[in-house]
Amino acid sequence: MAKDQAKAPRMLFGNKVVVFFSKPANVILVVFFVLLCMLTLYPLLTLVSETFTVHAGRESIATGQKRGTLSLYSFKKLLFTLDDGGEQGYKSSTSWIQFYSPLFNTLSVSLLSSFLAILFGGVVAWLVTRTNIRFKKFISAVFVFPYIMPSWTLAMFWSNFFKNVNVGPGTSNGIMAAVFGIMMPEWFVYGFFPISMVLGLHYAPFAYILIGGILRNMDANLEEAASILKTPRWRIVSRITLPIVMPAMLSTLLLVFASTMSAYAVPVFLGSPVRYYVLSTKMMSLMSTYKGQGYIIASVMIIFGVVILAINQSFTGKRKSFTTVTGKSSQISLVNLKKANWPIALILMIVLVLLAILPLVSFALESVIIKAGDYSLSNMTLDFWIGRNLDYLDQGDANGILFSPKVLKALGNSLLLGISCAVIAGTCGVLVGYGIVKRRGTWLSGAVNNLSFFPYLLPSLAFGAIYLAMSGKLPFINGMFALILIGSVKYLPFASRSGINAMLQLSNEIEEAAVIVNVPWWKRMTRIIFPIQKSSFLSGYLLPFVSCMRELSLFTLLVPTSDTLLTTMLMQYSEKGWDQFGNAINLLIIIVVLIINFAVNKLTGASIDKGIGA
Amino acid sequence: MKKILSIACIIIASCAMLLAMGAGETPADELTGVAALARDGEKLTHDQLVLKASDETGVFRVYGNTSRITTAVEAFGKLYNIQIESSNLKDSEIYEKLEIEIDGKINGADMVMIQDGAQLKSQMVSTGNLVNFVPLSVKGYVDADDQNPLVQQYINKLFIWNNKGDSVKNFTNVWQFTEPEMKGNVIFKSPELEQVNMNFLIMCTSDKWAGKLAQAYKNLYGKDIDLGSYKNAGYKWVAEFLGNCTFIKSDTTIAEEISQDTAAGKAGLFVLSKLRSSSVLSDNLTVGEYRAVETGTAIEPFAGFMYPMYAMITSNATRPYTAMLFIEYLMTADGFQPWGKSIGAYSGNGSLPAKEGDLPLSTWKDCLVMEDPDFILSNYEDVSSFVIKNL
Amino acid sequence: MPEIILENITKMFGKTAAVDHLDLLIHSGDFITLLGPSGCGKTTTLRMIAGLETPTEGKITIGDRVVFSSEDGINIPPNKRDVGFLFQNYALWPHMTVYQNIAFGLENLKWSKPDIESRVAELLALLKIEPFSKRYPSELSGGQQQRVAIARTLAPNPKVLFLDEPLSNLDAKLRLEMRTELKRLHLSTKATFVYVTHDQLEAMTLSTKVCLMKNGIMQQYAPPLEVYSQPANLFAADFVGNPAMNFIDAKAACRPDGSVGLKADSFSGVFMPDEKFKLDCSDVVIGIRPEFIGIHDEFQPGLQGLDATVYSNMPSGMETTVKLKVGETILTSVIFRGVDYPVDKKVGISFLGDDILLFDKESGLKLVSGSLKTE
């Protein structure tokens, strides 16, 4: 005490530093600032440098230069080769076909799918939070399924369901054609429309969660005030509810837009058969041939992401003013749907069953038939699940997946990866959330906030590619460690969002009351802050887990072997055409994720919607 | 804010430049390390190899872009009591991984089984990343052309079509696949996804095959080919063939799909060995060249294409002798068994016959388009741009 | 017990100063109120003393220890300042029972288990919340929560206690009750209390000294009765006292006898200052507390000071607030008995006593107090 005083005059600057770092929030922010710079900005630099470099293989052959040479070749070829179209003009030039047309397709798909997601998710959110619709519990539980399932699930289901001999490869009929005899036209089965639909449906739960969160937190008095003034319902919705949730909707729109842009599996399944290409599919094929051009596409996607982040921030800035005042859960008077209740509930249930449950049934079915398209009992077997010594099938594995050491090991790895990433990202999310909220308004807090959200905007595939490139320079980044590292960084945004939300809901005084009585920082975290916001924080653990379990593009380039993880194994099987095993593994992934999600939800109250919802 | 942004841009750009410049490197010329061992290893007998290999420790790692490598590896591991990890990867993944592992001196694969001769040559052989090894015991049985790099086996992709329905068309000329009625009915794996398919298309534009294609055109339609703006008949065929194609992501799926009862009128160009699969209704399929042999009318001018699968040692192998032993094993009847047990795979070891019912390697070499890495490399940029525009 | 000294304390939020060069001396055992309208920087000041907020500039001493000094780079964290803090929203930990809420701090101070038990029991009894010790905060009413929060704050026997508007969330009756209890607690704990409120009545009734603030600047620092009778400026005069003081604009001119001639819109008078002072302005404001306006029931024109009519009449039993119209000016008067004047009744009024104030209109500062006679 007296010591402090005596030393003070001489240690002015030193003291300031000591004082600065005596606040745990500052320590956290500085540490994460440095870490995140290393883990996101450095990779970004690597990426940019790769676009100026000649790579081995095709590029080296084409330029006649050694790999590693600086060159603008990739830029010229991908972006500025508009004159080799011959008679057909620029529309058949390399740049147009390889870049501009896929770019256009990407933008159209993203635009339509994010609108669909908002529309569908928003309507369901409104129905669930603001009306007396029936089966609310069921609807809100099942509606998030598509988001938990791997994104290609719906795509596979769509093509299995609607394909017929008149469209695409046209070799076999799907359920729609075989059972109902309805031949859907090509635009419905492949290309722009189904890709947008499937992506829209996949991200609708995301929109539902975000918009639902806003609607739930919105002070119902605002609507009630209007209804007392005898405003008709639709007018309340259009003049009060909508404008209030509009900023949140726009922000959701942008987030969904960013996600759909980098979606890879869906356009591959539904676009490639009719030569409909988007940036991500082009990037993937370029990554194995002309890497430099692949990296340019990755950079373009990141630029879009950053622009979106910037726009989004201007929205959320406003959004805060609408929604931060929460906590008082005033009684909401629900809209009475009256006679429309049953029909609407029924339609919604049917749609949900189609979206969330039928795919699972179809995977189960596809995993037990031997020859494709033949659904007779004689063509069925459980061998793909529980068989042993299946040499007669001559497919990837000699055992059914439940007895296959390979599959079980991959399951173990996937779980290990998911849990590790969840623990790391989740914990970092809590800390980052704490630091950011505590030091709100400071430059450092803003910087860490943006940095921690940044990985969300990096297309998974590109991110994986960058880490692969980095692992060449930093050899310790390999194997399981590399996967855990990249998974944790990539899903930090989810966790830090949860962390920030949780901290924002917690008044400062709650912690200060403990500070005053000399509770050390870690004890405040573990005994006060975490327990109070347990379910919100844990939601920040759940999302990275779920995402890791179903992630493919992020890991595909980094896995030591494709047998390492369930998803990479699944993709390999699907590429090899071992569809029954593939379907079985897909179902296994979904079931594991659903069970864990459900268990965590029941045990701790954490849920995915708490994680991303505001 | 703008200022900060522009400064950030400058920093990023300059760092990028620095990073890029640092990435250059020079390949070594003299034979050292694994390359030297492999050269000397070519003089060792089987027993000597076994002895040397048994001195090596650690995990033996193999990458291969064939799924059956697992079976071969298991048998080999059991035979010599060696701990082996094998990974079945796509060819592009293998090239990518090898490059990073060898450059970064990361302990990775010891040995690879890989396709795409052009890329192998430019990226791996000329840089010394992969080392060739021909086992003494089989040297005499391997075609001289197949020795450097060593061809472990050949794999063929053939024109195969569905024979269901009343009006089954039997194809005798590749130009038939370009006819308007086949639009969307020819199924192929995109050359963007598998380089050997791209290689095949490039080879079609070579003088040799362009000439044959022009002749085949004349034989089919009785008139000279009108090239229009195409450089030669090869380009024209490639463009029109791709124009009729539907792309499916895997050869297995192509086989399954085409074999469906509902797939009448569909044809495909895919790996013959896929017919082995129990999920393929092979009875519904006609293999062009088999029929040709039966009827005596070959498909003009080619029945498909064929490409080698190479077996090589990595220059950073930690178990080089084990790799040599494994390569030797792969060249024996036992080692080839996982592939040789069904049609569509032909060992580089000439003393091992093709599967019963299949045609011998020499016949295939005559009627199929083969890879010429040098031609592919020198025309890659030009033709692949052309191909991509037609996808 | 420690004295608290604030020297030149400033807190900037961005470009605005929440607290502006504040000097404050708090003696040990004092009950100080920080009083002022909402947003004037009271909470900020309190939080800076407690160490929850870092001042931009200045020096804070508690007892013989400098706890903050911007010059010397000293900033002792709040937990080392030995203070208690009662938060406006109570900040009870929702996941702990009442007992745990009170005991948790003691556990951290490494008290022994029996000590903790007896101390918590003591506090539960003191604040009359024994029956609720097993309940969670959400199961308590506002008043009960308030008591728990007080108990939690008092538990470690802090020498200095900070209270941030502790009563503002309570209903009127409870507030009155708790006010008494706080005063009693102050006496029994003998701790120094620093109390934030925007309610002048609370400040008047509770504190030994009031620190009146406006826009981050201290207006007056004095015992409540002094603030009441000798407000330092117009703001202080207006803020303290209910009903508020009457302000009448007037032109002033010194007279040779030391008195001041005043000319207002509706009357003119002569002001006899209590002490000598120099008048260097002509625009002044006369400040008259309502109780210093006497009303004469029987209307006798021109006789008893000024003529006025009753504008409105609000009897509350013990006292009556009467609004009077003098010319165009409305004045408020309080009489300490219940009367019921009919509206528009004509009455006579006069200014009583020698606590009538003169303020400089331009600077707002108090010039002098004295007595006022109409002419």
Ligand SMILES: Nc1ncnc2c1ncn2[C@@H]1O[C@H](COP(=O)(O)OP(=O)(O)O)[C@@H](O)[C@H]1O
């Ligand atoms: N954390 C903060 N950031 C920015 N401004 C603040 C902050 N806390 C308080 N202020 C501002 O400082 C001024 C004083 O606030 P405060 O001390 O809370 O007032 P009060 O007297 O009502 O307790 C207000 O104008 C308030 O808006």
Ligand SMILES: [Mg+2]
């Ligand atoms: Mg306050």
